[in-house]
Amino acid sequence: MKWSLALPGLLATSHVAAMPQSRMQSQAILSKDPPKHIGVGHFSEWSRATKKAFLMDWQAGKSSEWTIVMGNEGGDLDSMTAAITWAYHLDHATANDTHPVKAIALLQTPSHALDLRPENKLALDNSQMTVGHEDLLTADEIPEDPETLASKLKGIVLVDHGEPLRKWRDAKILSIFDHHKDRGVAPEASPRIFERVASCTTIVARELLNALEALPQEYHINHEFLELILSAIAIDSGGLTSGKTTDEDISVAQRVLARSNWKDEKLSKVMEELDDELSSAQKDISTLNLRDLLRRDWKGDLIDTPSPRTPTVSLGFASIPFSMDDQIKKTDFAELFDWFAVHAAWTAEAGVDISICLNKYKVKDKKTGKKEKIREVVLTVRDDVRVDQEQADALFNVVKDALENNQEGVELVPWHRADELSPRQMVWTHTSGAGRKVFRPIVEEAVYGWDKVVMELWLMVTSGAHVYVLE
Numbered sequence: 517m518k519w520s521l522a523l524p525g526l527l528a529t530s531h532v533a534a535m536p537q538s539r540m541q542s543q544a545i546l547s548k549d550p551p552k553h554i555g556v557g558h559f560s561e562w563s564r565a566t567k568k569a570f571l572m573d574w575q576a577g578k579s580s581e582w583t584i585v586m587g588n589e590g591g592d593l594d595s596m597t598a599a600i601t602w603a604y605h606l607d608h609a610t611a612n613d614t615h616p617v618k619a620i621a622l623l624q625t626p627s628h629a630l631d632l633r634p635e636n637k638l639a640l641d642n643s644q645m646t647v648g649h650e651d652l653l654t655a656d657e658i659p660e661d662p663e664t665l666a667s668k669l670k671g672i673v674l675v676d677h678g679e680p681l682r683k684w685r686d687a688k689i690l691s692i693f694d695h696h697k698d699r700g701v702a703p704e705a706s707p708r709i710f711e712r713v714a715s716c717t718t719i720v721a722r723e724l725l726n727a728l729e730a731l732p733q734e735y736h737i738n739h740e741f742l743e744l745i746l747s748a749i750a751i752d753s754g755g756l757t758s759g760k761t762t763d764e765d766i767s768v769a770q771r772v773l774a775r776s777n778w779k780d781e782k783l784s785k786v787m788e789e790l791d792d793e794l795s796s797a798q799k800d801i802s803t804l805n806l807r808d809l810l811r812r813d814w815k816g817d818l819i820d821t822p823s824p825r826t827p828t829v830s831l832g833f834a835s836i837p838f839s840m841d842d843q844i845k846k847t848d849f850a851e852l853f854d855w856f857a858v859h860a861a862w863t864a865e866a867g868v869d870i871s872i873c874l875n876k877y878k879v880k881d882k883k884t885g886k887k888e889k890i891r892e893v894v895l896t897v898r899d900d901v902r903v904d905q906e907q908a909d910a911l912f913n914v915v916k917d918a919l920e921n922n923q924e925g926v927e928l929v930p931w932h933r934a935d936e937l938s939p940r941q942m943v944w945t946h947t948s949g950a951g952r953k954v955f956r957p958i959v960e961e962a963v964y965g966w967d968k969v970v971m972e973l974w975l976m977v978t979s980g981a982h983v984y985v986l987e
């Protein structure tokens with residue numbers, strides 16, 4: 517089996533993980549053994565050494581020498597792998613230069629949130645990384661407030677998102693590699709690549725291979741790393757078979773495969789097996805409660821608006837692979853009110869004004885036996901974070917209107933229990949393939965639009981007839 521080389525690491529992992537904490541510690545003291553399994557692969561060593569060098573330089577006041585390569589805050593396998601891939605390239609391609617580039621990958625999730633992604637854990641185990649992904653720098657380990665660190669750094673590279681989170685906005689954006697909508701951020705960045713491919717890792721791996729093959733002497737890429745790249749492409753492209761798969765995903769995967777330990781196997785077979793293994797790990801989240809499901813794939817940010825009353829609102833998106841009905845069953849009381857109670861507790865903690873949950877699940881058609889994909893959109897607006905009740909009502913209506921009258925051809929139908937919902941809560945279903953990539957811009961643009969309405973009203977009140985000047 518393909519993973520045979522990685523098995524010893526995997527076994528050691530589960531062995532240590534199964535050991536109670538106190539026993540682990542006392543045993544470590546008695547035997548002077550390392551307290552936990554440290555990854556053994558070259559990839560793990562490189563990652564760990566990079567993290568150490570970054571933290572040492574930070575402590576020595578040398579953050580300005582560093583480039584942080586960051587994925588998006590959803591922290592899926594694609595984001596994680598694309599960030600590691602480009603950091604690895606920057607580091608290795610310049611290792612023999614007079615001024616080698618110092619680059620580190622940052623996972624923009626706290627480390628505990630990574631545990632909510634079993635497929636990432638599996639892929640890292642397979643790459644013989646240290647248990648608990650301690651080789652990698654996660655958001656909660658950044659030793660300084662990103663707002664201040666941002667301007668000290670040499671710069672940042674964005675992968676798998678096209679616009680930095682607000683806390684990084686003072687950083688110089690050196691490069692962007694993304695497969696979402698181009699928002700026109702950092703036009704001077706280079707490379708600056710937006711391409712509709714299944715996996716952002718496809719873009720980053722292609723750029724790495726092109727640069728590598730142009731070097732007078734190629735640097736070494738170890739097999740664990742190549743296998744991680746194939747894993748990321750496989751899971752995002754359904755093993756290169758899903759509708760999102762492009763020729764570019766296929767040809768890059770083929771080039772990566774040719775350099776891996778699996779080079780004698782057929783691309784389609786390797787990719788389908790990887791996808792099967794990772795997808796079944798990914799689906800193994802049946803035991804997560806609603807709170808964990810909400811934070812597992814959460815993306816949120818503050819949006820600056822020109823409104824004098826509400827300069828900033830906070831928007832959060834969750835993606836959950838269960839129906840609303842199933843999620844309700846996962847709450848303590850297994851009733852609709854409890855879904856909204858758990859959800860409200862989470863959005864309060866996250867400080868979110870507007871929350872959108874995007875659910876997807878499959879149902880089997882009783883007649884044809886065919887599986888149909890159903891999606892749901894849950895919109896809620898809080899009135900106790902940044903906006904008051906009146907503003908929250910207005911905001912809810914504007915976003916609801918934008919969603920219902922979207923220009924993307926998504927037909928939203930009210931959910932079967934929509935009549936049980938409270939003010940500023942709405943749930944729809946739809947059968948289009950649209951996910952966060954489609955809904956996020958719709959909602960963000962609606963929020964900007966809401967501000968225009970509010971501002972015009974405000975100007976009308978404060979300056980009467982002068983409102984005509986606006987037009």
Ligand SMILES: [Mn+2]
Pocket residue numbers: 594595676695715716
């Ligand atoms: Mn992606």
